[in-house]
Amino acid sequence: MTEITDVAYRPGVNAPIGMDVIDFAELRSRARRRGIDLAGPQRPDFHHLIHVHADAPALAHTVDFTQHVIPPGGYLWVRPGQVHQYGALSRSRGTIVIWRPGFVTVDPPTPQSPVLPGPSAREPVDLALRHLLADYADLGSMTLEAHNSTLRMLLSVLLVRLAHAGPEPPPSTPADGPFERFRAAVERGFTRTHRVADYAADLGYSTRTLTRATLAATGRSAKSYLDARIVLEAKRLLVHTDRASADVARHLGFASASDFSKFFRRHDGRTPLAFRAEARGTRGPHGSGASSSR
Known part of the structure; x- marks a missing residue:
């Protein structure tokens, strides 16, 4: 039986401090280099926000014995310490935002099911994601400190948008409560x-x-x-x-x-x-x- 693979945060060379963005193809490439079986159980020590592109096939993803199907245009959050397993990753296309605990103080929605309810709720979320990706790629126009600050704010906006994409806003739980x-x-x-x-x-x-x-x-x-x-x-x-x-x-x-x-x-x-x-x-x-x- 395969043991759980503990996955430490190792971003790309040009990634800002504490956050990275990769697509499914790059994830497969990194997994091969690190000897990680993406279909096997993994326990990362960082956040994953998995987004399936709107024109791509759905992606099956298992988180702690619950299988989720991320639809085209959908999102799924994996919390640090949760054990997760990818489905047929090569059959879909998408983007994954990863970040270390503490990079932002905002949490995404409920731990297991931040899958958006319908196209009408996705537009502002997708806009927030596009803005984050554009600034992520624009590394040379600001100092590194300003670049990191911008990405923290834009990731926070994306997570707040996700949290309020459902029919009812999530209950408020103070971070230090x-x-x-x-x-x-x-x-x-x-x-x-x-x-x-x-x-x-x-x-x-x-x-x-x-x-x-x-x-x-x-x-x-x-x-x-x-x-x-x-x-x-x-x-x-x-x-x-x-x-x-x-x-x-x-x-x-x-x-x-x-x-x-x-x-x-x-x-x-x-x-x-x-x-x-x-x-x-x-x-x-x-x-x-x-x-x-x-």
């Missing part, structure tokens, strides 16, 4: 502690404050959000690696494989090994999926 701080803390610590109270103590909030903020931002409690993050990482490791269930349990901070199995079954309805077998299409004749520890 309780939920955003909790989300960042969970990303750093979900393999260390599974208790919301620990995050609340570290951040200087009450558990009630974190729960209210998480409910407002995601529609689920802080504990439910934390548990879902642990389950997602467990699924990534079970499907995309050959680690034994006990190894996955240790990596995720469980005291024992038994505790991990109970936790996973409570949230998914299957044992870790049954989930792995079903996800890989290797379920055994008795429905157990496998008889070994792997």
Whole structure:
């Protein structure tokens, strides 16, 4: 089974600091040079905004076990740390904007589905993208500092346009508010502690404050959000690696494989090994999926 490929940010030679723009052909070329299988699971440490050209075929793209079809003219955002896999990239054409965390302070829309609803909503977004691409290519007309500042602003405009392209604007979540701080803390610590109270103590909030903020931002409690993050990482490791269930349990901070199995079954309805077998299409004749520890 192919391991998850961790992909570090490595822009082109002439790219500005923190952001780059590539087309699908260049992506395939870079992947060949770096020995990356684009159809295999990758975990980048930077943002991807994938745009399929309006006159190109749709592109299938899988993000954390959910397959999306990006239609002609559509967009899809992949967040740093998400595991994603490209479909038949050579059959489509498009542009990918990549940027490091912190390059802009604006987030694109919802993590999984920033696919625009229709042509009428795409025109202002496409205009913002064209403006970004034009300034990206115009490297020599300004100082490097001014060029980077311009690109930060234009990328922010594009992301705000994307966020408001749907029928309703997204809920506002301050970048330094309780939920955003909790989300960042969970990303750093979900393999260390599974208790919301620990995050609340570290951040200087009450558990009630974190729960209210998480409910407002995601529609689920802080504990439910934390548990879902642990389950997602467990699924990534079970499907995309050959680690034994006990190894996955240790990596995720469980005291024992038994505790991990109970936790996973409570949230998914299957044992870790049954989930792995079903996800890989290797379920055994008795429905157990496998008889070994792997």
